[in-house]
Amino acid sequence: MEIIKKTLSRIGDDSEVQKQTAVSGGDINQAFYVQTQSQEYFMKTNAGVPSHFFQVEAEGLQAIQQTGTIRVPEVYHYDQPEDGESAALLMEWIHSGSMNDHASLGSQLAHMHSHTNASYGYGTPTFVGQLDQPNTWAPSWVDYYRTCRLGAQLDIGISKNRLTSKRRSRLEALMNKLDQYLPAHPKASLLHGDLWAGNYMMDEQGRPVLIDPSILYGDHAFELAFTEVFGGFPSDFYEHYQEVLPLPVHYEETKALYQLFYLLAHLNMFGESYGPPVDRILKHYTG
Known part of the structure; x- marks a missing residue:
């Protein structure tokens, strides 16, 4: 998908995309696991959403992260779309474990x-x-x-x-x-x-x-x-x-x-x- 390459380029990762797979991301967004030569990512995309749609999620994660109390995914980039543009939120991919603490x-x-x-x-x-x-x-x-x-x-x-x-x-x-x-x-x-x-x-x-x-x-x-x-x-x-x-x-x-x-x-x-x-x-x- 073009938006995946475009978003990765915005954070300076122009390495080859080795894998991109649709994953569960809720009822609202499309979500993808993306692996490049450099890193693994979790990406949400959507079109026609308000300009602050991904911004407020990113700011929320960053506010929680700043407390130093509980882990959240690192946020690398979010779009602020206008007029129905496609937008993305790019985050750290976190491998899930089986232990429920x-x-x-x-x-x-x-x-x-x-x-x-x-x-x-x-x-x-x-x-x-x-x-x-x-x-x-x-x-x-x-x-x-x-x-x-x-x-x-x-x-x-x-x-x-x-x-x-x-x-x-x-x-x-x-x-x-x-x-x-x-x-x-x-x-x-x-x-x-x-x-x-x-x-x-x-x-x-x-x-x-x-x-x-x-x-x-x-x-x-x-x-x-x-x-x-x-x-x-x-x-x-x-x-x-x-x-x-x-x-x-x-x-x-x-x-x-x-x-x-x-x-x-x-x-x-x-x-x-x-x-x-x-x-x-x-x-x-x-x-």
């Missing part, structure tokens, strides 16, 4: 969450799956969560006709009283933002590696709640996480409210199969 994943994630910021949210728009994720810096976690998380999904749900009248009214009622349930000023931890089982891996040495972030700064309970949406991580993940950073006292009370965001996003992406769990959470909080 969830204890290290838990403790290292907790150390990452110990890196904090003065404000909540993030300064530029990101993505949650295929959906735009608006962001802003906010002095209050409640304000950020109401506006940029639940409010954004409300707007998408209305545009996609995913919200029944009762579902919409309950969501709006819940948004109006969020301050009854959420802490206004928890520590603003650096969060991966999309941490499910498909967004981490283990390298050849069995070390955890985070991939595909959608970073923000917020309540670390928000991240942990998402890990429990689709069955949860192994118990040693949570045990070793809490040895470094205990869960807040409000975790059990707010867990479903934090999971609501991700379930709304899945409802808006994939349809009504996610409607019943959304409705159960809304009914729990609004009666």
Whole structure:
């Protein structure tokens, strides 16, 4: 593919491409393993995406890398396309291993969450799956969560006709009283933002590696709640996480409210199969 050679040339690798193979890279992008005479790479490509599509992923990986707490792929290059151009994100190829060290994943994630910021949210728009994720810096976690998380999904749900009248009214009622349930000023931890089982891996040495972030700064309970949406991580993940950073006292009370965001996003992406769990959470909080 021309874009592969073009991208490699941009980082100064003009050696012969010895192998390029399509690999699993999610539902959104094409992904390739690329081997040149010099190095192995992982490349994502897409066309017609916004100019910041790969930029925010690269910046998220670099922000996590700068904490020195948990491994992420090295980023070599990303495009900022215009007017439907094809774009690429070029990264280090990491060979996966068979050992699943969830204890290290838990403790290292907790150390990452110990890196904090003065404000909540993030300064530029990101993505949650295929959906735009608006962001802003906010002095209050409640304000950020109401506006940029639940409010954004409300707007998408209305545009996609995913919200029944009762579902919409309950969501709006819940948004109006969020301050009854959420802490206004928890520590603003650096969060991966999309941490499910498909967004981490283990390298050849069995070390955890985070991939595909959608970073923000917020309540670390928000991240942990998402890990429990689709069955949860192994118990040693949570045990070793809490040895470094205990869960807040409000975790059990707010867990479903934090999971609501991700379930709304899945409802808006994939349809009504996610409607019943959304409705159960809304009914729990609004009666």
